[in-house]
Amino acid sequence: MSSFELQAENVSKVFGRRLIFKDVNFSCKNNGIYGISGPNGSGKSTFLKIITGIISPTKGKVIHYFDGKIIESEDLHNYIGFVAPYVILYDEFTAVENIHFFSKIRGINFTQEKLDFLFQHFGIFDRKNDLVKGYSSGMKQRLKFIFALIHSPKILFFDEPTSNLDNSGKEKVYQTVKEESQNNIVIIASNEDSDLAICSSVLELQDYKI
């Protein structure tokens, strides 16, 4: 089995004059489910964006290892799957087109079976050729999981994974999280108790608001 490792050391982030968080340490290895929680505005999403390399920390560093080698930031994106309310898919394309374009841009191949399986798994197979414009927010959320899983990432980041989902959707998500955590790392940022219940360890972000 290949090994993936993430290390965040003394990460601090300041937006203008506002301190979001300070000296946060976080690391995870190989597989498992990790949780991140904290009150609104404590910087959960910011922290996720920092450890995925989308934004850079004010202080501290984040390093990703694959098989003991450091991953360059140019290549990092193909190791990562990301689901979040602020990940937005293209309205003018159908669900399948979205996934196709994204995979082509990533430069990866996937089999038709995998695509069909994922669409079936998340229960939107019947409407896979509809424009995303016409999707409900719950269906968009399901599509985002397909977007995050299609390239078989080594590390998955779920920000509020169960938002907008009905009970069957939530069940699917928990099932997916458990399956993925066998071989890969899953990191969940949420305040839902049911989301955090499946995590093996939870990082509490402090609130720096005065």
Next chain:
Amino acid sequence: MIWKIVLFLLIAFVSIAGITFPIVAKPEHWYEFPLIMGLGENAKIIFFHVPTAWLTVIAFLMSTVYSIKYLRNKDLVDDIKAHSAAQLGMVFCILATITGAVWAKFAWGSYWSWDPRQTSIFALLLIYGALFALRSAVEVEEKRAALSAVYSIIAFVTVPFFIFIMPRIMRGLHPGSADDTNAGTVVNFKMNGNMQLIFFLSLIGFTILYYWMWYVGYKSMLYKEKLNKQYH
């Protein structure tokens, strides 16, 4: 304190000497300037106009250097330094444009005639203007610093193209430019010793003045930042 007095004396001497020393056909005394054909009394602008144009360029250069430094270290102090330099650059750029235009009215007959150097200073004015427009359109400090740093570097690399293309398209009117048949190269030198001396003293004086203004400007911006941080 001492260097402030020195600066004061220097600028005062340059101003008085530059304005009052007479221009005569055959200079005999140490305080008399030579007559440059085609320029006459107009020649005296060199003591004030050239330093402002020079500082416009220096400020632009400094702003770019601090922009590169910012992108390397992501230290907001460098951004403030670059911004302070750009602000002064804008002021000197306007001064150089106006003094030049007024002078051109008397020397060339019109305020503006798209001489290569006029076009260059106009381009610099546009760049400075664009830089400030960009800064006011970005809210987040880090983003504002990064974007304006990137923009000043892009603007900086276009400058050599101006230098190459301008003389090929437009006829130079400035004293000292290649097409100028009238006066020959002024800086090479129809000026005599005392004129050169005052010219370079003026250049030095203005440069020190610029550095001082830049230092005060950036320090005050820094303190403003710190005060804002305290009360938030």
Next chain:
Amino acid sequence: MSSYALFKKDLASELRTRYAINSLVMFIVVTISVILFSIGNEKISDFLSGGLFWVVIFFSAMSGLSRAFVSEEERGTTLTLQLIASPTTIFSGKLLFNLILVFAMNIVIALLYSALFEAFVIKNLSLFLYAFILGNIGIAIASTLIASIIAKASSKGTLYPVLSFPILLPLMLTLIDLTKQAMDTTTFSSSYVELAILGCYDVVMIAVSFMLFDFIWKD
């Protein structure tokens, strides 16, 4: 290859939504007709028509080329792109799209313009073509880079020409000069320096773009 995929995505999206194309075509028509109206029955000099040609191109470019990045920012898909591709891929994909757009747009403008303006007669067609091609590449690179900057700022529409003009100015001056020369003589000998300046501009701009795009793209 991935930048080509991004280009195909943009093209498909453009064909479906017509974000840029519709306004671009209208802009070309409006600009040319404004010039035609203001000329009226006057006869304009050849050189003036050569200069006005690039004025039309500049303003048309300013109306359409910012879409490449602004549309992503407005839809909120910037983050999605950051998740699937490296900055280099993003920039080259967007640049490819803008290159195609600039060439299509400028060919249309050139055809319309030479049909409508009698004074616009090019004697040295190959010189004009070299200038046209090198100029279009330069316009595409510079305007893609500036588009990526203004996408992160507020008041994008007005900021775009303000930021682009000083950067495009040396290119435009050279192009106007070369167009004059192409209308004037049939020889090449006096134009090598200008063509070299255009080539250098393109190379310098593309190098600067790839060096600086990381800083613009990443928050």
